[in-house]
Amino acid sequence: xxxxxxxxxxxxxxxxxxxxxxFGYPGGAVLHIYDALYQQDSVEHxxxxxxxxxxxxxxxxxxxxxxxxxxxxxxxPGATNAITGIATAYMDSIPLVVISGNVPxxxxxxxxxxxxxxxxxxxxxxxxxxxxRSIEEIPGVMKKAxxxxxSGRPGPVVVDVPKDMTAPQEKRPFQYPETIKLRSYxxxxxxxxxxxxxxxxxxxxxxxxxxxxxxGVVLGDAAEELTxxxxxxxxxxxxxxxxxxxxPGSDDQFIGMLGMHxxxxxNQAMHQADVIFAVGARFxxxxxxxxKKFCPNARIIHIDIxxxxxxxxxxxxxxxxxxxxxxxxxxxxxxxxxxDIEPDQEALKAWWETINGWREKHGLWTGDRYTRRDQIMxxxxxxxxxxxxxxxxxxxxxxxxxxxxxxxxxxYDKPRQWINSGGLGTMGFxxxxxxxxxxxxxxxxVAVVTGEGSIQMCIEELSTCTQYNMPVKIINLxxxxxxxxxxxxxxxxxxxxxxxxxSDSLPDFVKLAEAYGHIGMKVTDPTHLKTKxxxxxxxxDRVVFMDIYVDPEEHVYPMHIPTGSMKDMxxxxxxxxx
Amino acid sequence: xxxxxxxxMENEPGALSRVVGLFSQRGFNIESLTVAPTEDATLSRLTxxxxxxxxVIEQITKQLNKLIDVVKLVDLTEGDHIERELMLxxxxxxxxxxAEVKRTCDIFRGQVVDVAPAMYTVQLTGASEKLDxxxxxxxxxxxxxxxxxxxxxxxxxxxxxxV
Ligand SMILES: Cc1ncc(C[n+]2csc(CCOP(=O)(O)OP(=O)(O)O)c2C)c(N)n1
Ligand SMILES: [Mg+2]
Numbered sequence: 009x010x011x012x013x014x015x016x017x018x019x020x021x022x023x024x025x026x027x028x029x030x031f032g033y034p035g036g037a038v039l040h041i042y043d044a045l046y047q048q049d050s051v052e053h054x055x056x057x058x059x060x061x062x063x064x065x066x067x068x069x070x071x072x073x074x075x076x077x078x079x080x081x082x083x084x085p086g087a088t089n090a091i092t093g094i095a096t097a098y099m100d101s102i103p104l105v106v107i108s109g110n111v112p113x114x115x116x117x118x119x120x121x122x123x124x125x126x127x128x129x130x131x132x133x134x135x136x137x138x139x140x141r142s143i144e145e146i147p148g149v150m151k152k153a154x155x156x157x158x159s160g161r162p163g164p165v166v167v168d169v170p171k172d173m174t175a176p177q178e179k180r181p182f183q184y185p186e187t188i189k190l191r192s193y194x195x196x197x198x199x200x201x202x203x204x205x206x207x208x209x210x211x212x213x214x215x216x217x218x219x220x221x222x223x224g225v226v227l228g229d230a231a232e233e234l235t236x237x238x239x240x241x242x243x244x245x246x247x248x249x250x251x252x253x254x255x256p257g258s259d260d261q262f263i264g265m266l267g268m269h270x271x272x273x274x275n276q277a278m279h280q281a282d283v284i285f286a287v288g289a290r291f292x293x294x295x296x297x298x299x300k301k302f303c304p305n306a307r308i309i310h311i312d313i314x315x316x317x318x319x320x321x322x323x324x325x326x327x328x329x330x331x332x333x334x335x336x337x338x339x340x341x342x343x344x345x346x347x348d349i350e351p352d353q354e355a356l357k358a359w360w361e362t363i364n365g366w367r368e369k370h371g372l373w374t375g376d377r378y379t380r381r382d383q384i385m386x387x388x389x390x391x392x393x394x395x396x397x398x399x400x401x402x403x404x405x406x407x408x409x410x411x412x413x414x415x416x417x418x419x420y421d422k423p424r425q426w427i428n429s430g431g432l433g434t435m436g437f438x439x440x441x442x443x444x445x446x447x448x449x450x451x452x453x454v455a456v457v458t459g460e461g462s463i464q465m466c467i468e469e470l471s472t473c474t475q476y477n478m479p480v481k482i483i484n485l486x487x488x489x490x491x492x493x494x495x496x497x498x499x500x501x502x503x504x505x506x507x508x509x510x511s512d513s514l515p516d517f518v519k520l521a522e523a524y525g526h527i528g529m530k531v532t533d534p535t536h537l538k539t540k541x542x543x544x545x546x547x548x549d550r551v552v553f554m555d556i557y558v559d560p561e562e563h564v565y566p567m568h569i570p571t572g573s574m575k576d577m578x579x580x581x582x583x584x585x586x
Numbered sequence: 587x588x589x590x591x592x593x594x595m596e597n598e599p600g601a602l603s604r605v606v607g608l609f610s611q612r613g614f615n616i617e618s619l620t621v622a623p624t625e626d627a628t629l630s631r632l633t634x635x636x637x638x639x640x641x642v643i644e645q646i647t648k649q650l651n652k653l654i655d656v657v658k659l660v661d662l663t664e665g666d667h668i669e670r671e672l673m674l675x676x677x678x679x680x681x682x683x684x685a686e687v688k689r690t691c692d693i694f695r696g697q698v699v700d701v702a703p704a705m706y707t708v709q710l711t712g713a714s715e716k717l718d719x720x721x722x723x724x725x726x727x728x729x730x731x732x733x734x735x736x737x738x739x740x741x742x743x744x745x746x747x748x749v
Contacts (some may be wrong), residue, residue, distance in 0.1 A: 127600060129605070131603065131604060131607050132607060132611045135654070137600075137656040139599070156654060169716070190653060191657055191749060192595070192596055192655060192656055192657040193654050300706065315648050315651070316645065316648035316649050316651075316652055319641070319644065320645060323641060560680075576608065
């Protein structure tokens with residue numbers, strides 16, 4: 009058998025797993041691994057400027073491809089810097105393998121230089137973790153790490169490697185396991201036929217149905233099945249923030265995103281529904297509003313790969329269905345094809361009339377919600393972005409008002425096109441995630457929709473973009489404030505802007521972009537918006553930073569009224585539902 | 587309601603901290619916890635007693651099952667089961683008290699396992715309720731020290747928890 013050092017084993021394991029690219033930052037504890045990396049050519053390494061960005065970039069790579077993202081960081085501060093990235097991936101169930109160095113085994117526990125208990129620090133935010141205890145176990149550990157990360161409900165796995173485990177002179181036999189079996193981990197591969205049948209029966213009984221699809225459909229590569237099944241039924245479809253793109257956003261059957269900043273018609277339809285078909289969605293508090301008042305008349309079907317997601321917040325689930333969404337939906341389609349019963353067309357027609365009525369009266373561009381002023385409106389920026397990119401760009405968002413506008417006003421027709429930190433809400437996610445997306449899709453347009461607050465949290469990555477020629481387009485919705493915070497302060501704290509403004513201390517983003525070797529553009533005039541945006545996207549091989557000054561007073565609406573039900577919303581600065 | 591959840595898990599370093607971490611992270615309550623290896627050295631048996639409404643208990647079992655190290659688990663309180671806890675207790679005992687303590691100890695089928703001029707050390711096993719009752723009848727003013735093992739449990743009849 010071949011003899012390899014631990015560092016070489018790690019690189020070979022990555023190769024065996026089909027990994028082409030990893031994101032990392034070196035340091036003492038991982039120098040052996042970096043040396044092994046240097047001496048091979050199947051895995052490319054992208055040097056980021058901060059370990060948080062390494063994990064976000066691996067995460068963006070994974071979200072856009074479905075493959076496992078890989079990050080490599082050193083011990084101590086390298087490991088702790090990675091924590092925010094790991095937590096972000098954990099909350100959104102993104103498959104990652106994060107390899108962290110640690111001090112040599114004999115120093116563990118001695119408060120050695122750059123020692124942190126990475127297994128302990130990361131414990132609540134990983135799907136699983138491994139501390140490597142012998143060189144021999146590295147191939148098995150790596151195999152398990154990849155298997156656990158990508159199977160079942162995906163998630164990040166940490167592999168913590170003490171430095172002595174990778175010493176170049178310590179060679180051991182290497183054989184990469186072909187398969188792995190874990191007696192304590194056997195995620196479901198299919199749904200229960202009886203439950204599938206019950207789900208179909210209930211769906212066919214519905215008079216006011218809603219299909220509520222979440223990130224599980226995107227992660228489970230089941231958008232096609234969902235679309236086929238939804239079209240077959242003709243029922244209204246709403247997507248969660250994480251599920252955008254699971255069903256085509258420009259389709260008439262799509263009634264918009266639901267939840268805290270969901271569309272009026274989506275939230276109303278959910279509340280009035282008699283049957284809700286939840287697919288790969290987890291009844292998150294940002295969706296349900298008060299779970300006790302959640303959809304009182306609905307009989308609910310819930311498909312989820314994770315049994316723990318079922319009945320976690322909303323307890324009245326009539327048909328729980330544990331399994332991966334793709335095969336479950338495929339089985340449903342097949343079973344439906346064999347049944348000669350159709351949905352109640354008359355009831356459905358009446359239901360669509362009601363929904364279309366809501367749409368006309370309270371759609372996104374109606375009422376006081378959106379009034380064009382003499383300034384650039386953030387909603388218009390997203391509309392123009394949609395037009396200029398033909399709805400085909402990858403949109404990587406940061407966190408704040410701009411994120412909600414990007415979720416509401418861009419129409420995502422394809423899964424994996426919309427990339428955002430929905431669960432943890434990590435400001436700073438957008439740019440590094442976009443790097444991962446761009447590297448995975450060099451020919452595609454990749455835009456970062458961000459705010460002047462968020463972009464400054466990982467702005468150092470502009471340098472990484474230069475080094476590896478990643479021509480992402482940064483669409484900075486500059487409202488000169490932590491807009492989302494300010495909105496809450498307007499609505500709940502009498503407009504007292506504690507810590508949400510910068511007193512004219514913002515950098516000149518155009519100069520900043522230029523300092524990194526990129527193109528900067530400042531846009532303040534609404535009439536220039538479209539031409540500037542076109543100019544931006546015509547520079548295919550350049551990073552362009554569009555600093556767009558938008559109306560600083562604008563709020564995101566609709567917005568759930570706290571502690572209310574799905575249908576209770578503030579609709580604009582002057583209107584709310586009764 | 588009080589539940590006794592019995593868990594079979596990989597006897598790996600870090601496994602226990604994942605279980606304990608899960609309880610604190612998700613705000614689940616732990617009344618007692620015991621853990622030791624089984625006849626199969628690769629497996630540990632952990633018993634946790636907890637109090638919660640049905641929804642909470644459902645989440646506890648589901649979240650425990652999700653841990654990669656957890657092989658199998660059972661909520662013993664769902665069926666007939668045997669529950670035992672061991673207590674070692676040092677009790678002040680001088681003069682007339684000595685006979686009184688001894689008598690109480692006999693009633694509860696405890697054993698005096700150590701004696702000193704002014705105290706007894708008593709060993710008592712049984713369901714937690716019985717140990718509570720013993721403590722109550724001795725009275726806190728006479729108690730010098732209490733050590734309880736936490737609950738262990740096993741299903742009655744032929745049901746077994748094994749891989
Ligand atoms: C790391 C982090 N810190 C704090 C927050 C809380 N937070 C949510 S939105 C927001 C404001 C974001 O400001 P900006 O990026 O300018 O976006 P805007 O809302 O103005 O569009 C803040 C501070 C967060 N989500 N993430
Ligand atoms: Mg802002």
